[in-house]
Amino acid sequence: MTATSLLSLESVHTHIGAYHILHGVNLEVRRGEVTMLLGRNGAGKTTTLRTIMGLWHASYGRIVFDGQVLSAPGKALSTPEIAQRGIAYVPESMGIFSDLTVKENLVLAARSARTEDDFDSRRLAWIFELFPALRKFWLYPAGKLSGGQKQMLAVARAIIEPRKLLLIDEPSKGLAPAIIHNLIAALRELKRSETTILLVEQNFAMAQALGDRVAVMDDGQVVHTGPMAELAEDEGLQQRLLGLSLASHQ
Template sequence: MSTSPILTLKGVHTHIGAYHILHGVDFEVPAGEVTMLLGRNGAGKTTTLRTIMGLWQASQGQLSFKGQPLNGLATPDIATRGIAYVPENMGIFSDLTVKDNMVLAARAARHAGELDTQRLEWIFGLFPALKKFWLYPAGKLSGGQKQMLAVARAICEPRALILIDEPSKGLAPSIIQNLVTAFNELKRQQTTILLVEQNFMMAKALGDSVAVMDDGRVVHRGRMKELAEDESLQQRLLGLSLGAHQ
Protein backbone atom coordinates (compact mmCIF):
# COMPACT_ATOMS: atom_id res chain seq x y z
CA MET A 1 0.00 0.00 0.00
CA SER A 2 1.50 3.32 -1.09
CA THR A 3 2.13 6.27 1.18
CA SER A 4 1.06 9.87 0.62
CA PRO A 5 2.72 11.59 -2.35
CA ILE A 6 5.70 13.89 -1.89
CA LEU A 7 5.55 14.97 -5.55
CA THR A 8 2.50 15.34 -7.78
CA LEU A 9 2.22 16.15 -11.49
CA LYS A 10 -1.22 16.96 -12.89
CA GLY A 11 -1.81 17.62 -16.57
CA VAL A 12 1.77 18.77 -17.18
CA HIS A 13 2.61 19.95 -20.70
CA THR A 14 6.10 21.02 -21.76
CA HIS A 15 7.12 22.72 -25.00
CA ILE A 16 10.75 22.97 -26.10
CA GLY A 17 10.87 25.58 -28.83
CA ALA A 18 8.31 24.54 -31.43
CA TYR A 19 8.13 20.98 -30.09
CA HIS A 20 5.34 19.82 -27.78
CA ILE A 21 7.09 17.10 -25.71
CA LEU A 22 4.86 16.39 -22.69
CA HIS A 23 1.14 16.03 -23.33
CA GLY A 24 -0.58 16.13 -19.95
CA VAL A 25 1.62 14.05 -17.65
CA ASP A 26 -0.14 12.77 -14.52
CA PHE A 27 1.49 10.76 -11.73
CA GLU A 28 2.45 10.85 -8.07
CA VAL A 29 5.66 9.93 -6.27
CA PRO A 30 4.88 8.34 -2.88
CA ALA A 31 7.06 9.56 -0.01
CA GLY A 32 9.81 7.21 1.14
CA GLU A 33 9.62 4.98 -1.94
CA VAL A 34 11.52 4.39 -5.16
CA THR A 35 9.30 5.27 -8.10
CA MET A 36 10.44 4.00 -11.49
CA LEU A 37 9.71 6.15 -14.55
CA LEU A 38 9.88 3.75 -17.49
CA GLY A 39 9.22 3.91 -21.21
CA ARG A 40 10.76 3.54 -24.62
CA ASN A 41 13.40 5.99 -25.86
CA GLY A 42 11.84 9.34 -26.67
CA ALA A 43 8.81 8.79 -24.45
CA GLY A 44 9.46 12.00 -22.47
CA LYS A 45 11.11 10.66 -19.31
CA THR A 46 14.12 13.01 -19.26
CA THR A 47 11.91 15.95 -20.19
CA THR A 48 9.72 15.11 -17.21
CA LEU A 49 12.68 15.19 -14.81
CA ARG A 50 13.98 18.43 -16.29
CA THR A 51 10.52 19.99 -16.01
CA ILE A 52 10.28 19.01 -12.34
CA MET A 53 13.67 20.69 -11.75
CA GLY A 54 12.62 23.85 -13.58
CA LEU A 55 15.29 23.41 -16.26
CA TRP A 56 12.35 23.57 -18.65
CA GLN A 57 9.17 25.26 -17.55
CA ALA A 58 5.80 23.55 -17.83
CA SER A 59 3.56 25.36 -20.31
CA GLN A 60 0.43 23.96 -18.65
CA GLY A 61 -0.53 21.88 -15.61
CA GLN A 62 0.53 21.76 -11.97
CA LEU A 63 3.64 20.44 -10.23
CA SER A 64 3.67 20.32 -6.44
CA PHE A 65 6.23 19.18 -3.88
CA LYS A 66 5.11 18.57 -0.29
CA GLY A 67 1.87 20.29 -1.25
CA GLN A 68 3.59 23.48 -2.44
CA PRO A 69 3.63 24.52 -6.12
CA LEU A 70 6.84 24.28 -8.15
CA ASN A 71 5.50 26.00 -11.26
CA GLY A 72 7.56 29.00 -12.30
CA LEU A 73 10.35 28.46 -9.77
CA ALA A 74 13.97 28.68 -10.88
CA THR A 75 16.10 25.55 -10.57
CA PRO A 76 18.17 26.84 -7.58
CA ASP A 77 14.95 27.61 -5.70
CA ILE A 78 13.65 24.11 -6.38
CA ALA A 79 16.95 22.63 -5.17
CA THR A 80 16.77 24.56 -1.90
CA ARG A 81 13.43 22.89 -1.17
CA GLY A 82 15.23 19.56 -0.89
CA ILE A 83 15.22 18.15 -4.43
CA ALA A 84 18.43 16.92 -6.07
CA TYR A 85 18.94 15.91 -9.70
CA VAL A 86 21.45 13.47 -11.20
CA PRO A 87 21.29 14.00 -14.98
CA GLU A 88 22.10 11.32 -17.52
CA ASN A 89 25.40 13.08 -18.33
CA MET A 90 26.18 12.99 -14.56
CA GLY A 91 26.86 16.74 -14.28
CA ILE A 92 30.25 16.43 -12.60
CA PHE A 93 33.16 18.85 -13.06
CA SER A 94 35.88 16.81 -14.81
CA ASP A 95 38.74 19.22 -14.16
CA LEU A 96 38.06 19.42 -10.42
CA THR A 97 38.97 16.79 -7.84
CA VAL A 98 36.43 14.49 -6.27
CA LYS A 99 36.78 16.57 -3.09
CA ASP A 100 36.07 19.87 -4.87
CA ASN A 101 33.08 18.34 -6.66
CA MET A 102 31.62 17.40 -3.30
CA VAL A 103 32.29 20.82 -1.77
CA LEU A 104 30.53 22.54 -4.68
CA ALA A 105 27.50 20.31 -4.20
CA ALA A 106 27.20 21.06 -0.49
CA ARG A 107 25.28 24.28 0.06
CA ALA A 108 26.41 24.49 3.70
CA ALA A 109 30.15 24.08 3.01
CA ARG A 110 32.63 26.55 1.55
CA HIS A 111 35.58 24.16 1.86
CA ALA A 112 36.17 20.48 2.62
CA GLY A 113 36.62 21.14 6.32
CA GLU A 114 32.99 22.24 6.54
CA LEU A 115 31.58 19.05 5.02
CA ASP A 116 29.51 16.92 7.38
CA THR A 117 32.15 14.36 8.41
CA GLN A 118 29.65 11.75 9.59
CA ARG A 119 27.65 11.96 6.37
CA LEU A 120 30.83 11.89 4.29
CA GLU A 121 31.94 8.66 5.99
CA TRP A 122 28.48 7.21 5.30
CA ILE A 123 28.90 8.11 1.61
CA PHE A 124 32.38 6.53 1.59
CA GLY A 125 30.73 3.40 3.00
CA LEU A 126 28.40 3.35 -0.01
CA PHE A 127 31.11 4.27 -2.53
CA PRO A 128 34.60 3.36 -1.19
CA ALA A 129 36.25 4.36 -4.50
CA LEU A 130 35.46 8.02 -3.79
CA LYS A 131 37.57 7.93 -0.64
CA LYS A 132 40.41 6.25 -2.52
CA PHE A 133 40.32 8.84 -5.31
CA TRP A 134 39.40 11.85 -3.13
CA LEU A 135 42.18 14.04 -4.57
CA TYR A 136 41.98 12.77 -8.18
CA PRO A 137 40.50 14.87 -10.99
CA ALA A 138 36.96 13.60 -11.55
CA GLY A 139 37.63 13.31 -15.28
CA LYS A 140 40.14 10.51 -14.62
CA LEU A 141 37.61 8.29 -12.86
CA SER A 142 36.08 5.29 -14.59
CA GLY A 143 32.50 5.52 -15.86
CA GLY A 144 31.18 3.70 -12.81
CA GLN A 145 33.16 5.88 -10.43
CA LYS A 146 31.87 9.02 -12.15
CA GLN A 147 28.31 7.78 -11.65
CA MET A 148 29.07 7.12 -7.99
CA LEU A 149 30.40 10.68 -7.67
CA ALA A 150 27.29 12.08 -9.38
CA VAL A 151 25.04 10.28 -6.90
CA ALA A 152 27.31 11.23 -3.97
CA ARG A 153 27.04 14.89 -4.93
CA ALA A 154 23.24 14.61 -4.86
CA ILE A 155 23.27 13.11 -1.36
CA CYS A 156 26.15 15.05 0.23
CA GLU A 157 23.47 16.78 2.26
CA PRO A 158 20.10 15.25 3.20
CA ARG A 159 17.56 15.58 0.39
CA ALA A 160 13.88 14.76 0.54
CA LEU A 161 13.70 13.74 -3.13
CA ILE A 162 16.33 12.69 -5.68
CA LEU A 163 15.66 12.57 -9.42
CA ILE A 164 18.07 10.20 -11.19
CA ASP A 165 18.27 9.74 -14.97
CA GLU A 166 19.52 6.35 -16.20
CA PRO A 167 22.29 5.76 -13.64
CA SER A 168 23.17 2.26 -14.91
CA LYS A 169 23.74 3.24 -18.54
CA GLY A 170 26.95 1.65 -19.83
CA LEU A 171 28.00 0.27 -16.43
CA ALA A 172 29.23 -3.20 -15.54
CA PRO A 173 26.84 -5.47 -13.58
CA SER A 174 29.00 -5.24 -10.44
CA ILE A 175 28.77 -1.44 -10.46
CA ILE A 176 25.02 -1.60 -11.07
CA GLN A 177 24.66 -3.84 -8.02
CA ASN A 178 26.64 -1.29 -6.01
CA LEU A 179 24.19 1.41 -7.07
CA VAL A 180 21.20 -0.79 -6.18
CA THR A 181 22.66 -1.27 -2.70
CA ALA A 182 23.24 2.47 -2.33
CA PHE A 183 19.72 3.38 -3.48
CA ASN A 184 18.18 0.85 -1.10
CA GLU A 185 20.22 2.38 1.73
CA LEU A 186 18.93 5.84 0.75
CA LYS A 187 15.38 4.51 0.90
CA ARG A 188 16.04 3.17 4.40
CA GLN A 189 17.13 6.73 5.28
CA GLN A 190 13.66 7.93 4.16
CA THR A 191 14.93 9.54 0.95
CA THR A 192 12.39 9.41 -1.87
CA ILE A 193 13.75 8.54 -5.32
CA LEU A 194 12.29 9.07 -8.80
CA LEU A 195 14.40 6.93 -11.11
CA VAL A 196 14.47 6.77 -14.91
CA GLU A 197 16.02 3.47 -15.92
CA GLN A 198 16.32 1.22 -18.99
CA ASN A 199 17.81 -1.71 -17.07
CA PHE A 200 14.68 -3.67 -16.23
CA MET A 201 16.31 -5.95 -13.69
CA MET A 202 17.46 -2.85 -11.80
CA ALA A 203 13.92 -1.48 -12.05
CA LYS A 204 12.53 -4.74 -10.69
CA ALA A 205 15.07 -4.82 -7.86
CA LEU A 206 14.50 -1.23 -6.74
CA GLY A 207 11.05 -0.09 -7.70
CA ASP A 208 8.11 0.21 -5.31
CA SER A 209 5.79 2.07 -7.67
CA VAL A 210 6.03 2.68 -11.40
CA ALA A 211 4.81 5.08 -14.05
CA VAL A 212 5.22 4.11 -17.70
CA MET A 213 5.39 6.84 -20.35
CA ASP A 214 4.69 6.74 -24.06
CA ASP A 215 4.63 9.68 -26.47
CA GLY A 216 4.73 12.32 -23.74
CA ARG A 217 1.98 10.80 -21.59
CA VAL A 218 1.78 8.42 -18.65
CA VAL A 219 0.01 5.31 -19.94
CA HIS A 220 0.32 3.11 -16.84
CA ARG A 221 0.61 3.68 -13.09
CA GLY A 222 0.84 1.02 -10.41
CA ARG A 223 3.08 -1.09 -8.24
CA MET A 224 6.39 -2.25 -9.73
CA LYS A 225 5.83 -5.79 -8.44
CA GLU A 226 2.63 -6.12 -10.47
CA LEU A 227 4.36 -4.97 -13.67
CA ALA A 228 7.32 -7.29 -13.00
CA GLU A 229 4.96 -10.27 -12.73
CA ASP A 230 2.88 -9.51 -15.84
CA GLU A 231 4.89 -10.27 -18.99
CA SER A 232 2.01 -9.42 -21.33
CA LEU A 233 1.75 -5.97 -19.75
CA GLN A 234 5.52 -5.49 -20.06
CA GLN A 235 5.33 -6.45 -23.72
CA ARG A 236 2.45 -4.07 -24.38
CA LEU A 237 3.93 -1.10 -22.50
CA LEU A 238 7.66 -1.53 -23.08
CA GLY A 239 8.03 -3.87 -26.03
CA LEU A 240 9.91 -6.53 -24.06
CA SER A 241 9.63 -8.46 -20.84
CA LEU A 242 11.54 -8.40 -17.60
CA GLY A 243 11.74 -12.16 -17.85
CA ALA A 244 14.02 -11.82 -20.86
CA HIS A 245 16.57 -9.99 -18.68
CA GLN A 246 17.17 -12.60 -15.98
Protein backbone atom coordinates in the same frame (compact mmCIF):
# COMPACT_ATOMS: atom_id res chain seq x y z
CA MET B 1 -2.26 15.23 -4.10
CA THR B 2 -2.81 12.48 -1.53
CA ALA B 3 -1.48 12.41 2.04
CA THR B 4 1.22 9.92 1.02
CA SER B 5 2.40 11.98 -1.96
CA LEU B 6 5.65 13.90 -1.85
CA LEU B 7 5.45 15.02 -5.49
CA SER B 8 2.58 15.25 -7.93
CA LEU B 9 2.32 16.34 -11.53
CA GLU B 10 -1.15 17.34 -12.66
CA SER B 11 -1.83 17.57 -16.42
CA VAL B 12 1.68 18.86 -17.11
CA HIS B 13 2.51 19.94 -20.66
CA THR B 14 5.99 20.96 -21.77
CA HIS B 15 7.01 22.58 -25.04
CA ILE B 16 10.63 22.82 -26.17
CA GLY B 17 10.72 25.36 -28.94
CA ALA B 18 8.13 24.30 -31.50
CA TYR B 19 7.95 20.77 -30.11
CA HIS B 20 5.19 19.65 -27.73
CA ILE B 21 6.96 16.96 -25.66
CA LEU B 22 4.78 16.31 -22.60
CA HIS B 23 1.05 15.93 -23.29
CA GLY B 24 -0.65 16.17 -19.91
CA VAL B 25 1.54 14.11 -17.57
CA ASN B 26 -0.15 12.94 -14.37
CA LEU B 27 2.28 11.40 -11.91
CA GLU B 28 2.42 10.76 -8.18
CA VAL B 29 5.63 10.00 -6.28
CA ARG B 30 4.93 8.62 -2.83
CA ARG B 31 6.98 9.66 0.16
CA GLY B 32 9.75 7.21 1.13
CA GLU B 33 9.41 5.05 -1.99
CA VAL B 34 11.35 4.43 -5.19
CA THR B 35 9.20 5.20 -8.20
CA MET B 36 10.50 3.88 -11.52
CA LEU B 37 9.76 5.92 -14.63
CA LEU B 38 9.90 3.56 -17.60
CA GLY B 39 9.12 3.82 -21.29
CA ARG B 40 10.53 3.56 -24.78
CA ASN B 41 13.19 6.00 -25.99
CA GLY B 42 11.62 9.37 -26.73
CA ALA B 43 8.61 8.77 -24.46
CA GLY B 44 9.30 11.92 -22.42
CA LYS B 45 11.02 10.54 -19.31
CA THR B 46 14.02 12.89 -19.27
CA THR B 47 11.80 15.84 -20.16
CA THR B 48 9.64 14.99 -17.15
CA LEU B 49 12.64 15.08 -14.80
CA ARG B 50 13.94 18.32 -16.29
CA THR B 51 10.50 19.90 -16.04
CA ILE B 52 10.21 18.96 -12.36
CA MET B 53 13.63 20.52 -11.77
CA GLY B 54 12.68 23.72 -13.58
CA LEU B 55 15.32 23.30 -16.28
CA TRP B 56 12.45 23.35 -18.75
CA HIS B 57 9.26 25.15 -17.77
CA ALA B 58 5.86 23.53 -17.95
CA SER B 59 3.59 25.36 -20.36
CA TYR B 60 0.48 24.10 -18.57
CA GLY B 61 -0.44 22.12 -15.47
CA ARG B 62 0.74 22.04 -11.85
CA ILE B 63 3.72 20.53 -10.08
CA VAL B 64 3.35 20.28 -6.31
CA PHE B 65 6.17 19.16 -3.99
CA ASP B 66 5.70 18.58 -0.28
CA GLY B 67 2.65 20.82 -0.24
CA GLN B 68 4.34 23.66 -2.16
CA VAL B 69 3.57 24.63 -5.74
CA LEU B 70 6.70 24.52 -7.90
CA SER B 71 4.96 25.27 -11.17
CA ALA B 72 1.47 26.42 -12.12
CA PRO B 73 -0.07 28.84 -14.64
CA GLY B 74 1.54 32.18 -13.90
CA LYS B 75 4.10 30.73 -11.47
CA ALA B 76 7.37 28.91 -12.04
CA LEU B 77 10.13 28.60 -9.46
CA SER B 78 13.70 28.72 -10.71
CA THR B 79 15.96 25.66 -10.58
CA PRO B 80 17.94 27.04 -7.56
CA GLU B 81 14.67 27.70 -5.72
CA ILE B 82 13.50 24.16 -6.43
CA ALA B 83 16.83 22.73 -5.24
CA GLN B 84 16.55 24.73 -2.02
CA ARG B 85 13.27 22.95 -1.28
CA GLY B 86 15.09 19.62 -1.09
CA ILE B 87 15.19 18.20 -4.63
CA ALA B 88 18.41 17.04 -6.32
CA TYR B 89 18.86 15.94 -9.93
CA VAL B 90 21.42 13.48 -11.30
CA PRO B 91 21.31 13.83 -15.10
CA GLU B 92 22.24 11.08 -17.53
CA SER B 93 25.38 13.10 -18.35
CA MET B 94 26.23 12.98 -14.60
CA GLY B 95 27.12 16.68 -14.50
CA ILE B 96 30.45 16.33 -12.70
CA PHE B 97 33.40 18.70 -13.21
CA SER B 98 36.13 16.60 -14.82
CA ASP B 99 39.03 18.95 -14.08
CA LEU B 100 38.18 19.20 -10.38
CA THR B 101 39.00 16.58 -7.78
CA VAL B 102 36.41 14.38 -6.12
CA LYS B 103 36.73 16.57 -3.01
CA GLU B 104 36.28 19.79 -4.99
CA ASN B 105 33.19 18.40 -6.75
CA LEU B 106 31.58 17.67 -3.40
CA VAL B 107 32.54 21.04 -1.92
CA LEU B 108 30.84 22.77 -4.84
CA ALA B 109 27.72 20.64 -4.38
CA ALA B 110 27.42 21.36 -0.65
CA ARG B 111 25.81 24.78 -0.25
CA SER B 112 26.90 24.99 3.38
CA ALA B 113 30.55 24.04 2.77
CA ARG B 114 33.36 26.25 1.52
CA THR B 115 36.11 23.78 2.36
CA GLU B 116 36.42 20.10 3.30
CA ASP B 117 36.42 21.12 6.96
CA ASP B 118 32.88 22.46 6.60
CA PHE B 119 31.39 19.06 5.65
CA ASP B 120 29.08 17.29 8.06
CA SER B 121 31.62 14.62 9.11
CA ARG B 122 28.97 11.99 9.84
CA ARG B 123 27.29 12.50 6.48
CA LEU B 124 30.61 12.35 4.64
CA ALA B 125 31.48 9.13 6.47
CA TRP B 126 28.10 7.72 5.45
CA ILE B 127 28.76 8.62 1.79
CA PHE B 128 32.15 6.90 1.99
CA GLU B 129 30.38 3.79 3.29
CA LEU B 130 28.04 3.92 0.29
CA PHE B 131 30.83 4.64 -2.20
CA PRO B 132 34.25 3.55 -0.81
CA ALA B 133 36.00 4.44 -4.09
CA LEU B 134 35.36 8.12 -3.44
CA ARG B 135 37.52 8.01 -0.31
CA LYS B 136 40.28 6.22 -2.23
CA PHE B 137 40.23 8.74 -5.07
CA TRP B 138 39.45 11.79 -2.92
CA LEU B 139 42.20 13.94 -4.47
CA TYR B 140 41.99 12.53 -8.02
CA PRO B 141 40.59 14.62 -10.89
CA ALA B 142 37.05 13.39 -11.48
CA GLY B 143 37.73 13.02 -15.19
CA LYS B 144 40.16 10.19 -14.46
CA LEU B 145 37.58 8.07 -12.65
CA SER B 146 35.96 5.04 -14.29
CA GLY B 147 32.39 5.31 -15.56
CA GLY B 148 31.02 3.61 -12.46
CA GLN B 149 33.08 5.83 -10.14
CA LYS B 150 31.84 8.94 -11.96
CA GLN B 151 28.25 7.78 -11.44
CA MET B 152 28.94 7.26 -7.75
CA LEU B 153 30.37 10.78 -7.56
CA ALA B 154 27.32 12.17 -9.35
CA VAL B 155 24.99 10.57 -6.80
CA ALA B 156 27.25 11.63 -3.92
CA ARG B 157 27.09 15.24 -5.13
CA ALA B 158 23.31 15.03 -5.03
CA ILE B 159 23.22 13.71 -1.47
CA ILE B 160 26.13 15.54 0.17
CA GLU B 161 23.39 17.51 1.89
CA PRO B 162 20.10 15.90 2.99
CA ARG B 163 17.49 15.82 0.22
CA LYS B 164 13.84 14.93 0.32
CA LEU B 165 13.73 13.78 -3.31
CA LEU B 166 16.30 12.51 -5.80
CA LEU B 167 15.64 12.58 -9.53
CA ILE B 168 18.06 10.17 -11.24
CA ASP B 169 18.28 9.64 -15.00
CA GLU B 170 19.59 6.26 -16.24
CA PRO B 171 22.34 5.72 -13.64
CA SER B 172 23.27 2.23 -14.88
CA LYS B 173 23.85 3.21 -18.52
CA GLY B 174 27.15 1.79 -19.74
CA LEU B 175 28.14 0.29 -16.39
CA ALA B 176 29.44 -3.23 -15.78
CA PRO B 177 27.08 -5.64 -13.95
CA ALA B 178 29.21 -5.63 -10.77
CA ILE B 179 29.08 -1.83 -10.61
CA ILE B 180 25.31 -1.88 -11.17
CA HIS B 181 24.98 -4.29 -8.25
CA ASN B 182 26.92 -1.87 -6.03
CA LEU B 183 24.78 1.03 -7.22
CA ILE B 184 21.57 -0.89 -6.41
CA ALA B 185 22.88 -1.53 -2.88
CA ALA B 186 23.70 2.16 -2.42
CA LEU B 187 20.28 3.30 -3.66
CA ARG B 188 18.59 0.80 -1.33
CA GLU B 189 20.54 2.32 1.55
CA LEU B 190 19.42 5.79 0.44
CA LYS B 191 15.83 4.60 0.52
CA ARG B 192 16.33 3.31 4.07
CA SER B 193 17.47 6.82 4.99
CA GLU B 194 13.96 8.02 4.02
CA THR B 195 15.09 9.62 0.76
CA THR B 196 12.39 9.42 -1.90
CA ILE B 197 13.64 8.56 -5.40
CA LEU B 198 12.20 9.02 -8.89
CA LEU B 199 14.39 6.91 -11.17
CA VAL B 200 14.48 6.66 -14.96
CA GLU B 201 16.08 3.36 -15.91
CA GLN B 202 16.34 1.07 -18.93
CA ASN B 203 17.94 -1.79 -16.98
CA PHE B 204 14.86 -3.77 -16.01
CA ALA B 205 16.64 -5.98 -13.50
CA MET B 206 17.61 -2.80 -11.66
CA ALA B 207 14.07 -1.46 -11.96
CA GLN B 208 12.64 -4.66 -10.50
CA ALA B 209 15.21 -4.75 -7.70
CA LEU B 210 14.62 -1.15 -6.58
CA GLY B 211 11.14 -0.09 -7.58
CA ASP B 212 8.20 0.12 -5.21
CA ARG B 213 5.93 1.61 -7.85
CA VAL B 214 6.22 2.20 -11.56
CA ALA B 215 4.92 4.74 -14.03
CA VAL B 216 5.19 3.91 -17.72
CA MET B 217 5.31 6.72 -20.28
CA ASP B 218 4.42 6.70 -23.95
CA ASP B 219 4.24 9.65 -26.32
CA GLY B 220 4.53 12.26 -23.59
CA GLN B 221 1.94 10.79 -21.25
CA VAL B 222 1.84 8.38 -18.31
CA VAL B 223 -0.12 5.40 -19.60
CA HIS B 224 0.22 3.04 -16.63
CA THR B 225 0.90 3.27 -12.91
CA GLY B 226 0.98 0.54 -10.29
CA PRO B 227 3.22 -1.64 -8.12
CA MET B 228 6.55 -2.52 -9.74
CA ALA B 229 6.11 -6.15 -8.67
CA GLU B 230 2.83 -6.34 -10.58
CA LEU B 231 4.47 -5.21 -13.83
CA ALA B 232 7.44 -7.52 -13.27
CA GLU B 233 5.13 -10.54 -12.99
CA ASP B 234 2.91 -9.79 -16.01
CA GLU B 235 4.70 -10.43 -19.31
CA GLY B 236 1.61 -9.54 -21.29
CA LEU B 237 1.49 -6.12 -19.64
CA GLN B 238 5.20 -5.66 -20.27
CA GLN B 239 4.76 -6.42 -23.96
CA ARG B 240 1.79 -4.08 -24.26
CA LEU B 241 3.40 -1.17 -22.43
CA LEU B 242 7.08 -1.55 -23.29
CA GLY B 243 7.15 -3.82 -26.32
CA LEU B 244 9.41 -6.36 -24.60
CA SER B 245 9.63 -8.86 -21.79
CA LEU B 246 11.54 -7.95 -18.66
CA ALA B 247 12.73 -11.55 -18.39
CA SER B 248 14.71 -11.10 -21.62
CA HIS B 249 16.57 -8.14 -20.09
CA GLN B 250 17.77 -9.64 -16.80
